[in-house]
Amino acid sequence: MSGQKKWMPRWFYQLASPRWCYDITGKLLPGFVIAALLLLGVGTVWALLFAPADYQQGNSFRIIYIHVPAAILAQSCYMMMAVAGAIGLIWKMKVADMVAKSCAPIGVSVALLALATGAIWGKPTWGSWWVWDARLTSMLILLFLYLGVIALHSAIENEVTAAQSAAVLSLVGLVNIPIIKYSVEWWNTLHQPATFTLTERPAMPAEMWVPLLVMVIGFYCFFAVSLMLRIRNEILHRERRAGWVRQMIGGE
């Protein structure tokens, strides 16, 4: 081992230990809770009270401050689930499997939130609750992909096999997401273009998009909090026979 060059940083290997992971998430958690509360609080007040109303859509556009962060998060959550699944498959890391498993229910709820807020926003803007528009449809399919992963995971009793199967499925889904996205986009589109892109400045004025950015970051912090809580729960559940868990629960 001594002569071999380590090509992965030390913390990556440490993450594989459930106990270390439990400790580090315990230390990170308070910071993220505070950041999430602060950002979501400030963002919501700013968005609902101080951001200017849209000149065409009036106040109804304000739902964007929930809708867009939820939609962005739903997509990145899938990405995280697939990457964690791949790490679990390749390095056989238990913690990565737990991360992938914990991502799925969060992904479902944010995808549902994005769809629901989209429907509510669609009513005053397009005049109907549901339109077979490209973005809505691809979000719906993303929701189905999440549900498929969860269904497969719960159908297999062996925890390790379930995690591996779900990882393969989410990787297949990951390859398919861009294909689905573009195929649906060419098929039918009514939705406005993406609010944030990496290469261009937002088309909205700064008073509108800055609170949106705050909300997006707030949503990510909230995601981190709920993911860490789920992982900690999962670690305790799976390591319930390990000495350190018994000691911690018995000792306190």
Next chain:
Amino acid sequence: MADTLTKEPDYSAGRSVGSLYWAVLRRELLLFFRRRSDLLNPLVFFLLVASLFPLGVSPDPTFLAQVAPGVVWVAALLSTLLSMDGLFRSDFDDGTLEQTLLSPQPMFVVGLAKVSAHWIMTGLPLTLLAPLIAVMLFLPADGMAGLVLTLLLGTPTLSLIGAIGAALTVGLRKGGVLLSLLVLPLYVPVLIFGSSAVQAAINGLPVSGHLALLGAMLALGVVMAPLAIGAALRISVSG
């Protein structure tokens, strides 16, 4: 006897991959022919689903002509899915699958051969049967060639994607409904380009773009899907 056991077989020749492919393909086709009812069921299902639409929606020829491309495509997709569940089932039950996994042969080739056999026995007949249903649904004659071509390019992709789902669910007792839940969302792009190509052909627009995209998806599927099938089979058998 001892000599044949100790002698290392020669897997180095490129020929052996090809002969493995043909051997598995021949075996699968033979098995399919021995169970002819399995062969017929997806086709009957295809006809049945397509004939439910006029009964359920409207027998009006102009209306049916409008929905025909979509109906034929959805019916083809569902009957492919229906036949998918049995793809690895019997091999899994009698242990053949485990032996195949233990052998030093690449699962990529075995998976590809199995999917090819499945397509020859379901996708190809469906494609040949589709014009009949299209006539029953009053599909305009301009769309007929487009329909057959898109099905010819699209159904192998459906078989490839479906086989991933079948491989993931093969170890489960009640894999059927779960399989459709896993696979149907992944079928969306094929459905979109398949039916919109037919629609374009009816309207007199060029279909080469749609066909190229379907071909691209097939190429991607041929390269990637057998990898996922092999990994999924390994997981299912070991679990």
